[in-house]
Amino acid sequence: MEYFQIHLRNFFFKRITPLVIYLFLVHSTGSCFSQILVSGILCDSTAARVEYANVQVTAGKSYFLTSDSLGRFFQSIAAPGSVRIQVSQINFSPWDSTFMVNNDTTVVITLRSSLKNIKEIIISAGKRNDNNTILISNNDFSFKSKSLGETDLLGILQQKTGIAHSSEVSPGLNVRGMQQGNTGIFFGGTELFGINHILSIYPQFNSDAIGNVHLLKADFDPCYSGYLSSVMLIEPDHKLYSEFAGGAELGILNAKLTLNVPVVRDKISAKISLRRSYFDLIADAYNNRGKNVLPKYGFSEINTSLVWHTVKKGIFSLDFFNTADKIKFDDNDLSLFSRWKNYLVSGKWNVPLSARTNFELLAGYTRFNLNVIFTKLFDHAIQNDISQGNVSAKVTYRVTNTLKCDLGTDFKLSRLNLEASSADFGTVDSSPVTWKVPAENTALFENIQWFPARKLKFKAGSRLEIFHSDTTYMDLIPFISANYDLYGYTLNLSYSKQIQYKHLFIPTGINLPLNIWCPSQSDVPPEKASHYNISVSKTISDNFNLSVSAYYIDLKDLTEFLEGNYFTSLRFTTDLGHGYSKGLETGFTWKTRNIEIEGGVTISKSKRKFPLINNGVWFSPPFDIRHKADFNVLYRCGNKWVFTLSQFIQDGFVMTLPTSIFIHQTGDIAANSNYEIVPVYTTRYNFRMPLSHRMDLSASYSFNWSGSEAVIVFGIYNLYNYQNPYFIYFTPQVQDNSRIFLQSRKKSLLPMIPFVSFKLTF
Template sequence: MPGRLLAQQHFTISGYVRSGADRSALPGASVAVPTLGTGATADAEGFYTLTLPEGRYQLAISFIGYQTQTRELNLTKTQRLSFSLPEASNQLGEVVIEGTGTLEQKLQTTQMSVEHLNARDAKLLPALFGEVDLLKTLQLKPGVQNGGEGTSGLFVRGGSADQNLFLLDDAVVYNPSHLFGLFSVFNADAIQSVDLYKGGFPAQYGGRLSSVVDVKTRDGNPEKLGVSGGLGLISSRLTVDGPIVKGKGAFSLSGRRTYFDVFTRQINKINKDTEDYNPIPDYYFYDFNAKANYKLGQKDEVFLTGYYGRDIFGFNSTGGFNFDFTWGNAVGALRWNHVFSPKLFLNTTVSTTRYQYQIANRLDQFGFSLSSEIQDYAVRSDLDYQANDKHTLKLGVSATNHRFNVGRLSASSTDGSLNIGSETIYRGQEASLYASDNFKPSDKLQLEYGLRLTGFRSGSNQYAALEPRGAVRYSLTPKTSIKASYAMMYQYVHLVTNSGASLPTDIWYPSRLNVKPQRSQQAAGGISFLLGEGKYLLTDEVYYKWAQNQVDFRDGAQLFANDDLDAEFLFGKGWSYGNELYLEKKSGRTTGWIGYSLAWTQRQFLPQRGSSGVNNGKVFYPTYDRRHNLTVVGLHQLNERINLTASFVFTSGAPTTLPQGRFLLQDIFGDNSMAVPIYPDRNTYRMAPYNRMDLGMVYKLRPKRGESDLTFSVYNAYNRRNPYFIYFEQVRNKETGDVTNFRARQVSLFPVIPSVTYNFKF
């Protein structure tokens, strides 16, 4: 018998798993062989490959929110099998936030510290102003901090906001935010799925230290034309998709726009003649997503992705002061997918991305403008090869040409008597080569290991580095597994932020002679349990991350119109470590998760280059250090029409620096006294804890078809006034008018905010 088994032939089946509704890919769908206890998981394009011994089998094809299919297979040769799954007859019967795979698959994969999100399910959660935001949903996961009230910036496991890599169909997005950080640039109607990697990074990702947010957009429906959208309190959106050539190609177009400006202009018009009236600034944003795909044959398919978004902020006063500020991203990507064989396929992407902002200011006859931008042209190619049922190899190469326009400042007068300009252009070339292997020596043990070689050049300055990656999973029992991972990351581009400004006047800057690449290493370990007959997944992860060449700026740094920005940088080191607990339920009428993280983040910048460093060289906690972070998310299907949702967030207060006292300073005559604040070490105080509850309800207007609904949301349901910042006001004697004391005051942004959105599809 053993000899016969060894001589038995093996064949490979491969193909795509797609939605029966709109033919979109189902990344993470399962193609399983229950009798053998094995199977395959579809990749980001919905493509799977599975090698089996010759014989007869029953395949089970499944994806949460879709009906499971079974297929009889008589495997006598290598063949192509694609599947189309119909949506579950009652879509909300199993509300799932983890959009890819099952709990069992998550238990068995080697990948740890990763979160999967499906845009369709994220729309069920309560949203600020009714605008669904995928990045805000990611902030409900342990290990992910937000930047404060109403922001969509991510601070992942102690990393700063610029240490996150955002990818839109493999193209980099440099600024992921609209509305000064309140919303992200990712329109949920245009998004298929989002993967967030917090650690254990696969070798194909690089260029940032803390996380990777990999966003995939929806393919259009190649069978029929469809229209969907939504009308909300502050914005509206519309999506149109359909076939280019029926069955072979499809397109998808999505757009949205806010209309704050419609109301503010009317208010300004009504009050323009009022004495001492201060006009309300105009503000709105819009963005546009486009995607097309076309099958060139059985083995070739091309995809074209485009994104364009702009934020417009303007202020025109009656006194002749005019202020205009615009910023945004433009992204384009062309991808070619080629299947050489059922075991070997290639993805090649050519992309361009551009982020820029411009401020124009005019007062009477004098004006100035300030602008900055970064533009990339990139190519990457990824090869996937399933050598056998034990080894899956990934190989890839990428190259990027960067162009940095750093802080262009110009000033002029209308009569031509003044004309000043300042512009600094840098260029940089970044390249990488990687290889990884997913090795499964047994059902209990699985390893993924790889190596990434990176390099960067800016002018005559050159850097190169090796970035090893590794992860291991061992199954103690069918329902218990332990995992561990290690990753080293380098970052060659840096975000220079004018932290004193409330506007996003950020500058991306390359590594140069005096600006070394940032570097981090992260080790993590964890254990996972399936509980309650597989209905619950409990994970506990610990991590430790240490980083070098962290960037900060000397006091009084000049960031704009500066020909020597290198001299403004300070470099230090940092540490982050913590424990993350996560309990998740996916099946049944009530689903959701509970996440808790206990974490520490520290930084140190020693005296250097004629500077006393930061905090006089002593260790301090950055503003995004949060000791405790608790999130609770619940979704319950009341009936086929009504779905109820709720989320609760609690985090420790943000570290901040406040004066611990004041001393009185007078001139030599005892006049002109002033109170001078006395500051302790940096961030020795913490603001009050942040906590908030959001409530939501989705009411389906046509439950049998599920094509339209009313979504009700209540943001900050119990009207918690969370701290945004703290300032001190003077307390004066009512009789003499003298200042007798100073009182701390807290500024909060958002009270309770109800909203309603009408969503439709036909």
């Protein structure tokens, strides 16, 4: 018996104990990672953090928490499913909302001091904010610096490291030394083509309609692929509203109206956002005075979202986006009429199939249509139409407590239709030149996330693409990344490949609606990029975060368009080349209850090499911005005032200057003067513009107006009135003894401009 006891004890200690310890460790580690972290940030209407609020999180059982001095709270829950959060604080109306949680989730809650309590909730699932992945929530961009009184999403992103500030005429994102067409824009999961309100001073998106914006510069998601540089994910506002609410805004650029309709309380909500610009009305009034000089330009925009939360069948959402721009110009010599439209419909169904499995179905349709008609001295007509339908399905399965995988497929069918006619280049019987390119894209993708230890995270995935136009391309696109936390430092290493099957022709050099998306074909193969990235971020204190990223992007099979005069002939002459982009990005944020300071410095280099350009010598593309620095300050003064100041300085864009001129004569011409100065271009991209910099200042004042919340925003754009160069040109100038020389001049666009806007939330 004693022997048996000893044997049993030995057996227990030698065999069972390690097993128990192992099981305990595995279980405890596993349970640690199997749990889902729900965290939140409480803010007031000025985005100031709300401290010491009572928070109740209910997910099966209830947890009672208190927000910290930065308005934050954290709670782990056992499994995906419905989560209810209730917030109470003596100065604010109670807040209560229930929503589905599938991943680690951060909730940004805006509490209202007024009696009306609008449920504002921004959910960002599992995304972190560093140099590689930028997240801007609705709550953020409501109080970020304003451009002419408007919240401009692209402008806010351009304040981040690695993204160049565009000129006032060219909206778009040049990310990490790449062209605007290398950044994909997905609205509610569906690609958006040709979004373009002329001039970048017009915000390209209505921020009132948008929940979150993510920009992925590295560490890509296999679900969103097809662009060399980066992916911008715009998530429409899918909040549930318990009461009818809305807002109206009047600014110097446009007017906005937003309505939030609780169709079925706490189950179905609809949101409608309308926007219209004024400039056409101003031009009308001005031109009616007999000075027929201002072009009549205007646009209108509609965003609608419908979201339906069910307990068993998940969440349905349907988003609709439509913009229509029109420009008309008429004088004695030239008449221009152009209209371009964007349509997008995107539907998503997200349902948990079991405690471990989640299913997502997405279907969308997007179309961009442009018509341009020139008459009088020129008779040109151009029509550009690109449309795409897409269907994708994704299953997310939690294999073990530390292993999660996504498996999905998507299918895209696109049509490009170009048509050009020109009476002065054709005969009496001429018919328009047309160019049609159909293309199909099918992909299978999988993505695995593995947490082998508490501080270590691996992510790997791949995407098998089959693209078909006049030929078929098949590519395997891998992604891999690792995250490791060490002594408070977060280290991220990633490699990913990107392949772009559509190419953006920018014949005018700036982002205009005339630009054409052309699918890859046999003579224009897909462009390829390999991203290598390393980044370190460190939260030094609760308030201060510092991050450093280094990247190298190897570019192959790049397409450059050799001739600019496509539109009369639709002949596209291209050259294939390669290149690279590399850089170092350093950013910091410092946040207290009243002050937020954000800054960043980017040092980068981007080069290209094409056999038929510059005799095959390496050159810098226009968007090779070598140095860029940003500094942004937000200061809250009490509960009513918010001040923002933003300053940037960056290298000038690269452009092409002539290497000489000559005096050309036309034979047998009847003109009075037959001496035309012709520039000779022997090299491209041979001149860097001077430095570009600007400071903007804005202030917003919130107050209660007849029971509604009103905000007046005012400020100054380009505070110190610096004339940023838009381009350089030469004019003949008479100097001593009547000798004529060429004088270089710079053209600038916007001087110092004061602005004001008024917003009413009801």
